[in-house]
Amino acid sequence: xxxxxxxxxxxxxxxxxxxxxxxxxxxxxxxxxxxxxxxxxxxxxxxxxxxxxxxxxxxxxxxxxxxxxxxxxxxxxxxxxxxxxxxxxxxxxxxxxxxxxxxxxxxxxxxxxxxxxxxxxxxxxxxxxxxxxxxxxxxxxxxxxxxxxxxxxxxxxxxxxxxxxxxxxxxxxxxxxxxxxxxxxxxxxxxxxxxxxxxxxxxxxxxxxxxxxxxxxxxxxxxxxxxxxxxxxxxxxxxxxxxxxxxxxxxxxxxxxxxxxxxxxxxxxxxxxx
Amino acid sequence: xxxxxxxxxxxxxxxxxxxxxxxxxxxxxxxxxxxxxxxxxxxxxxxxxxxxxxxxxxxxxxxxxxxxxxxxxxxxxxxxxxxxxxxxxxxxxxxxxxxxxxxxxxxxxxxxxxxxxxxxxxxxxxxxxxxxxxxxxxxxxxxxxxxxxxxxxxxxxxxxxxxxxxxxxxxxxxxxxxxxxxxxxxxxxxxxxxxxxxxxxxxxxxxxxxxxxxxxxxxxxxxxxxxxxxxxxxxxxxxxxxxxxxxxxxxxxxxxxxxxxxxxxxxxxxxxxxxxxxxxxxxxxxxxxxxxxxxxxxxxxxxxxxxxxxxxxxxxxxxxxxxxxxxxxxxxxxxxxxxxxxxxxxxxx
Numbered sequence: 001x002x003x004x005x006x007x008x009x010x011x012x013x014x015x016x017x018x019x020x021x022x023x024x025x026x027x028x029x030x031x032x033x034x035x036x037x038x039x040x041x042x043x044x045x046x047x048x049x050x051x052x053x054x055x056x057x058x059x060x061x062x063x064x065x066x067x068x069x070x071x072x073x074x075x076x077x078x079x080x081x082x083x084x085x086x087x088x089x090x091x092x093x094x095x096x097x098x099x100x101x102x103x104x105x106x107x108x109x110x111x112x113x114x115x116x117x118x119x120x121x122x123x124x125x126x127x128x129x130x131x132x133x134x135x136x137x138x139x140x141x142x143x144x145x146x147x148x149x150x151x152x153x154x155x156x157x158x159x160x161x162x163x164x165x166x167x168x169x170x171x172x173x174x175x176x177x178x179x180x181x182x183x184x185x186x187x188x189x190x191x192x193x194x195x196x197x198x199x200x201x202x203x204x205x206x207x208x209x210x211x212x213x214x215x216x217x218x219x220x221x222x223x224x225x226x227x228x229x230x231x232x233x234x235x236x237x238x239x240x241x242x243x244x245x246x247x248x249x250x251x252x253x254x255x256x257x258x259x260x261x262x263x264x265x266x267x268x269x270x271x272x273x274x
Numbered sequence: 275x276x277x278x279x280x281x282x283x284x285x286x287x288x289x290x291x292x293x294x295x296x297x298x299x300x301x302x303x304x305x306x307x308x309x310x311x312x313x314x315x316x317x318x319x320x321x322x323x324x325x326x327x328x329x330x331x332x333x334x335x336x337x338x339x340x341x342x343x344x345x346x347x348x349x350x351x352x353x354x355x356x357x358x359x360x361x362x363x364x365x366x367x368x369x370x371x372x373x374x375x376x377x378x379x380x381x382x383x384x385x386x387x388x389x390x391x392x393x394x395x396x397x398x399x400x401x402x403x404x405x406x407x408x409x410x411x412x413x414x415x416x417x418x419x420x421x422x423x424x425x426x427x428x429x430x431x432x433x434x435x436x437x438x439x440x441x442x443x444x445x446x447x448x449x450x451x452x453x454x455x456x457x458x459x460x461x462x463x464x465x466x467x468x469x470x471x472x473x474x475x476x477x478x479x480x481x482x483x484x485x486x487x488x489x490x491x492x493x494x495x496x497x498x499x500x501x502x503x504x505x506x507x508x509x510x511x512x513x514x515x516x517x518x519x520x521x522x523x524x525x526x527x528x529x530x531x532x533x534x535x536x537x538x539x540x541x542x543x544x545x546x547x548x549x550x551x552x553x554x555x556x557x558x559x560x561x562x563x564x565x566x567x568x569x570x571x572x573x574x575x576x577x578x579x580x581x582x583x584x585x586x587x588x589x590x591x592x593x594x595x596x597x598x599x600x601x602x603x604x605x606x607x608x609x610x611x612x613x614x615x616x617x618x619x620x621x622x623x
Contacts, residue, residue: 173359176324177373177424178347187372191363 031250037243057240061248068245071229078140078225079208082147086155086204089148091197094159095189099168109160112153124217131218138222146214151204158203162196163189202256210249276337276427277302278323278460283332285318285484292318293329294484300477303458305451307465307475307492311507315484316464320430323462324351336427352426356433358417360405366392366416367401373424391419394453411442418450422457429454429461435470447474468508472496480504502623505549510621512552512597518544527622530571530591536622549621552586552598556614559605567617573597575609589613 037043038057040050061068097105115123127146128137136142166189174184190197212227220228226245234242280298284291292315300306308316321327323334325346333342341349352373360369370391374384392398395415405413414434421429434450435443451474454461465471471478472492480487480495480503487507488500499505506513516527520542526533527546536546561570573589576596584602589611591597599613 167357167359169355169357169359170361172324172326172346173353173355173361173420174372175326175347176351176353177420178350178376179372180347183376188361192361 034243034246037239038247040240043239057244061241061244067224067229068226068241068248071224071226071245072248074140074223075209075226078143078147078223079205081140081144082151082208083201083204085144085148086151087197087201089152090155090159090200093156095163095185097156097160098163109157112156115149116153120213124214127214128217137218139219140223143215143219143223143225146218147208147211150211150214151207154207155200155204158196158200159193162193162200165196166192199260202260206253206256209252276339276460277335278428278462279333279335280319280323281333281335283319283322283329283334285315285322285327285329291315291484292327293322293332296332296481296484296486298479298486298489300460300462302460304476305454305461305463305474306477306479307463307471308479308481309465309468309471309507310481311466313483314481316466316481317432318484319481320353320432320462320464323349323428324353324430325349350424350427351430352421352424352428353430353432354414354417354421354434356436358405358413358437360413360416360420362405364404365401366397366403366405366408369405369416370420370423373420377424387423391423394422395419396449410438411446414438414446418453422453422459427460429459431461431463433464433466436466443470450474472508480507482507499621502547502549502621505621505623510549510551512550512555514548514595514597516546516548518542518546529569530593532569534569534620534622547621547623549623550615550619553584553600554615554619555597555599557587557599557601557605558612558614559609561612569615569617569620571595571597571613571615573611573613575605575607575611578605578607 036050039053039055041054041056042052043050060066063069096102097109102108124146127149131137131142131145136145170188170192171184174188175181179187210227211225212231215223215225215228216231219225224232226249230242230245230249233239233245278298278300280296283293283296283298285293294315296315296319298306308319310316318327322329325341325344329342333340335341336349336351361372364372367388370388371384374387379387388401389398392401395418397412397415397419400408400412400416405416408416414437418434431450435446438446447470450463463471463474472495475492477490478492478495479489482503488495488504490498495504496508499508499510502513514529516529518536518540519526519528525536525538525540525542527536527548528534529548534548540546561572571591573591573595575587576590577588579586581600584600585604587599587601587605589597589599597613605611
C-alpha cells in the first residue's frame with residue numbers, strides 16, 4: 001500500500017519537474033541565448049557556447065556617443081513625450097467616460113480600439129502616406145503621433161476603469177462640504193485614481209519604448225529608436241549589438257512590470273467592463 | 275440652524291415617481307426621521323435637499339432661503355452617508371479638516387475644531403489614523419464629526435447606522451440624539467427601521483412610493499396610524515380582511531361574531547382591513563364577556579416562539595385567520611384560548 005503511494009508520488013514529482021523545466025526553458029531559453037550573445041566576442045557554428053567571451057560590445061554600446069546611446073536617448077525622449085500627451089488626453093476622457101452618461105459611449109470606446117482591430121501593417125502604411133503629406137515622416141513628432149494612437153486605447157480603457165473604481169459618493173461628500181468640482185477632482189478623485197493612472201503611464205511608456213512596426217514605417221531610417229536599431233543590427237548579422245539592445249529594452253520593461261503589478265489592482269481590472 | 279420647508283417636491287425617473295408632491299416642514303432644532311421601505315423615495319428626498327437630485331418641480335426652503343436651485347456645494351447642508359464616504363487617502367484629521375479648509379479657517383482654529391469634534395464623537399487620539407484602520411462604528415463617528423465640524427444649517431443622515439451591528443447601532447442611536455440636542459441642529463434622519471425612527475425622532479415622516487403617508491410625533495403615528503400601510507409598517511402584524519355589511523342601523527363588519535364599526539367611506543360589500551398588534555392583545559384561557567369597547571376572538575394555539583421576556587403565539591381562529599399574539603406566560607400548544615382586544619387598539623380601514 002505504502003509502496004503504491006510512494007511510487008505515485010515519485011511519478012508525480014518527476015512529471016512536475018519535467019513540466020516546470022520545459023516551461024522554464026521556454027521562458028528563459030531565448031533570454032539566456034540573448035544574454036550569451038551579448039557577451040560573445042567569437043561564436044562560430046556549430047559550437048554550443050561562444051569561443052570567446054568579453055565585455056567588448058557592452059563597452060562600445062554604452063560608451064559616450066555610440067549609436068546605441070543615441071538611440072536610447074531618442075527612445076526615452078519619445079516615450080516620455082508620448083506618456084505626457086496620452087495622459088493629458090486619457091485623464092479627462094477616462095473621467096468623462098467613467099462618470100457621465102455620454103451618448104454613444106460604447107461606440108466611442110470601440111472607435112478607440114479600431115487601430116488595434118485591423119492588421120497592423122496596412123494601418124501603418126496608411127498612416128505613413130497621410131503623414132507624408134504633412135511632412136511628418138522621418139520626424140520625432142511623426143513617431144510620437146504613431147505611438148500616441150497605439151497607446152491611447154489602452155490608456156483610456158485603464159483610466160476609465162480607474163475612475164470607475166472610485167465610488168461617486170466620495171466626490172459627493174466633498175461637494176456637500178462646499179468643494180468646487182475642480183477641487184473635488186484634484187483633492188479627492190485624482191489622488192484616489194493615481195495608482196491606476198501610474199499603471200497606465202507605465203504601460204504607455206513600455207509600449208512606446210518597444211514599438212517597432214509603426215516607427216519603422218513612419219520614422220525609419222531618420223528616427224533610429226532602439227527597436228529600429230536592433231532590427232538594423234540583427235539584419236546586418238551583428239547579433240552582439242542586437243542582443244545588447246534587446247537586454248537594454250528588457251530592463252525597463254521588467255522593472256515596470258514589477259511596479260505595475262503593485263499598482264494595477266483587481267478593482268481596476270473588474271472596472272473594465274464599461 | 276434653520277427650519278426646513280418642502281413644498282410640492284416631485285421627482286420622476288422614467289415611469290417611476292420617486293417623490294410625489296411631498297410637503298414637509300421640519301422645525302428648527304428638531305430631529306425628523308424619514309421612514310419608509312426601500313424604494314419609497316427617502317434617499318431621493320435627502321439627496322434633493324443636499325442638491326444631488328434636481329427635482330422636477332416643487333421648492334425647498336432652508337430658513338427663508340430658497341435653495342431649490344442652489345448648487346450643492348453652496349447649500350450649507352452636511353450629509354452623513356450610509357457607506358460613511360470617508361476619503362481613504364486622508365487621515366481622520368485630514369478628513370475632518372477638509373470642510374474647514376474650504377472655509378478658509380486659520381490653522382489654529384482648524385486644529386481646535388478637530389479636537390472639539392473628535393471629543394464630541396468620543397474619538398480623541400485617533401487623529402493620525404486612516405479610515406481603513408478604524409472599525410465601522412468609529413468610521414461612522416468620524417463621518418459625523420466631519421459633518422458637524424462645518425456648522426451646517428441642516429444635518430442629513432442617510433441610513434447612518436444600517437451597516438453596523440445591533441449593539442453598536444443602539445449605542446450610536448442615542449449618541450446621535452444627544453449630540454443633536456446638544457448642538458440644537460435641524461436634522462433629517464433617514465431609516466427603514468421603525469423602532470429606530472420612533473426612538474430617536476421628534477417627528478416621523480412615513481413615505482411610500484414617494485408619497486407622505488403620515489407625518490407626526492412618534493406617539494401620534496404609532497397609536498393613530500392613518501391607513502393600513504402605516505399601521506402595518508409600524509409593526510401591526512395582524513391583518514384580518516372582512517366584508518362591509520349593512521343593516522338598518524348602518525354599516526358594520528363582523529369580527530369573531532362581534533359587530534365592528536367601519537369607516538364612513540365604505541360601501542356595502544367593500545373589503546375592510548382590521549389590524550392590531552401582537553403585543554396589544556390580552557390572552558386568556560377563560561372566555562371573558564365581550565363588552566362595548568372590548569372584542570373577543572376565540573382560537574387555538576398553533577405554534578409558539580420564545581422571545582426572552584415573553585412568548586409569541588400563533589393562534590388559529592375558527593374563521594381561518596392566523597394571528598400573532600404576545601403573552602408573558604407559557605401555555606401548552608393546542609390549548610383553546612380567547613383574545614381580547616380593546617376597541618382603541620383595533621385599526622379599521
